[in-house]
Amino acid sequence: MKYVIIGNSVAACGCIEAIRKVDTQNPIVVISDEKYRVYSRPLISYYLGGKVDESKMYIRDEDYYEKNMVETKLGKKAVAVDFKNKEVILDDGEKVKYDKLLIATGGKPFIPPTKGSESKNVFTFIKFDDVKAIDEAIKNGAKKAVVIGAGLSGLKAAEALIKRGLDVTVVELANRILGSILDLEASRIVQDELEKHGIVFKLETSVDEIIGDGKVERVKLKNGEVLDADIVVFAIGVVPNIDFLKGTELKINRGIVVDNRMQTNIEDVYAAGDCAEGYDFVFEQQRVIPIWPNAYNQGETAGYNMAGVQKTFDRGFPMNSIGFFDVHMITAGIVVPNSDDIEVLVKHDKEKNTYRKIYLKNGRVVGFMFINSIDRAGMITNMIKEGFNVESIKHRLLDEDFGYLDLPKEIRQEKILGGAKA
């Protein structure tokens, strides 16, 4: 038995850790086109902003692979998979045989066709090498930055760049920032904070052309405005990194289609993380949920099943915890109501600059967004996961001191004592 994992981020960790809980014997091989041992993609903005150094980028100890008996093939790209002969083909021609395969290749940046996007100093913002290149450009004198996309990664890029002393303009097609996790009112709170720190926003427009003599000099927007720029960062979003598998018998919709054991349509082939399309429990449909805990959970589930232990994961849904300067927010599930039968609870304390909004459906929480009032938010996340009926306590959910005391004694005791068994 030989396990092979393509990809080396958190889904791979989940897989390795699950396999080793039940199988301490059989070899595991990890293949990645990046040369680094497993590091945190979300930390790249912290690295660029100077908050963490290279040593803190790594999410597992140096002896992680050795301890878990993992053979690594780093800096080698998988270019094809021969599903019939059960082997992965690498860019140097090597063929790696597998008995059980996990595809965990993550996402790749989406760049819309844009004139001038091949210019020097045009970057994406996903990998460690991306921020190392941006760092280099700053050290070489870059002063003005244009970030395209006001989603999670675009704004983390903008925050890091302003901390490095650059002038930063963020360009966003939508009418608000963080449209995937916040409503209009909440996004205004965050935008105010970012503007207070000097970030300039151009909303409801996009980039038309990047101008320069081989190197970025200006960015022309669709609304006709022209911005001076030394660097441009594309952070519009990610798409599953699965081009090398297209045209094979592997079933792909937006991502690689998996069941709740992370099994694909091909026997012994599994997928997890940002390249996979699994079940979204809140939206009740197959979706790519490109968030960190989901990737770990999917990788872990795949690992157990690859090692012969049947486990299912059918409670995936989007959740995010993120902060910019002094504003922190946690959101989960539905953040923009998608049907008429959704009840809205909301409390905006302008003095304290806090915002809590919760969506209920049939007496159950299906989504929330909390800004600057995030303590114990996991209790609400867990209520989504459990489908817990909150009808009798819903008047308390918006209060900052909501806790176990708001639950009936029996339920509270079961949750606390049962936590030991969780």
Added chain:
Amino acid sequence: MAKKIFPKEDVCVGCHLCEVYCVYAHSKYKKPNAKAHELVKLYIKHKDSKPTPRILVEEKSGTWTTFALQCRHCDDAPCTKACITGAMKRLEDGRIVCDEEKCVGCWSCIMACPHGAVRRGENKKAASKCDLCLDLGEPACVKNCPNEALEIKEV
């Protein structure tokens, strides 16, 4: 499998001494076998920011019910899976601990903890949670609860 602390709400009097001893036990100024009257020194040392206990006394106005809650050291700990830095991890003895040097304060653990048992530590820089008093041999909250409302058990 880790030992776990169980709160007994029927005997908890809500005195908050567990919180005070917890802060003291995790202070660099702690002394073994400290008495309550010595704790004031801690607050002098920490005058720039209020130290955060890793235990939380829940109480609600209008009820007599109180109890002290801390990390359940879940067997399938969601905080470790949500952590983007690897700071939140399980030790070989089963305890879940946070490497506060590594933590960047993204609060993914707060998003993930079903019990609301992870707190933002001093100056809200890093996550702060019960480590079952690694260095002391036994948890300070259990040892010093005046009404034996906390119990440590192997489960």
